[in-house]
Amino acid sequence: MNKKTQLIEACLEHVNKRISSYKDEIETIKDAIENNDKSSDEADDPGNGKLLNDLEKNSLYLNDAYKMMDTLKLINPKLSHDYVALGSLVTTNTTNFFMAISLGKVDIDGTSYFVISKSSPIGEQLLHKTTGDSISFNHTSYSITDIK
Template sequence: MKNKIDKNWILESCLANQNELIANFQKRESEINDAAFKKNASASQSEDRSAGKYELLKAIGDELAFAQKELAFLSDLDVTTESTVVEPGAVVVTDKLTFFIAISSDKIEKDQSTIVGISTRAPIYASMRGLEKGNSFQFNETTYVIEDLY
């Protein structure tokens, strides 16, 4: 069996990654905002090219809002109790991967273990929701056996 990774550490890592993602979106939004509203002094740039920048600005704003909503979900997540079923806040150790049920996130690594953050809206979560240690589930033609759950 794989080493148990502290759920608080996993949550803190996910929070740090999410905050970094939000900061990157905010920086990019600011850069595009500046570019869209600055007047270009070059005579060869007399036509208005800001329409594409407005669309990009809206798309980044939408992604930023989604990332902030996910940060709020993470911030409200209670990881202080042991999970006995696959649910939000659970760490699900399978024979193939270890999942943290919260939001989709970059893989995090600790003590030679890789943890994959998955959203409760992810199709793989639907395949494992409510299962217990020892149960198995199938996703994308792969069978996973739940070896530990906490």
């Protein structure tokens, strides 16, 4: 299995866990709202305001997780570009990047990769660069040595 496939699988595992967690949380909140409604008088504030706010937040998080899943589905691990694009494995003089979703550091076979979104600050700088190009981010200079 190639590195891109392994990185995509790590991303999918992370996103699937998030989706499952948000779905569970939404169900818990819905149950709490239902139980509050049944056990309260009209004069009492059942506290549903905070629960509804939590429900809305978790629904937004779930939607974001689904968007991440959609982004991952666009990546073909067998495809390679001459420039940095979605799905690119970018090797620099100091760091390895995988252009996919905002996930952070992932270790594969003893090598660290920073899984980043193309809309992240460093992702925006790397996007469309080619081998030999350099960027500067957070007072660090990155020189692209390879793109797969």
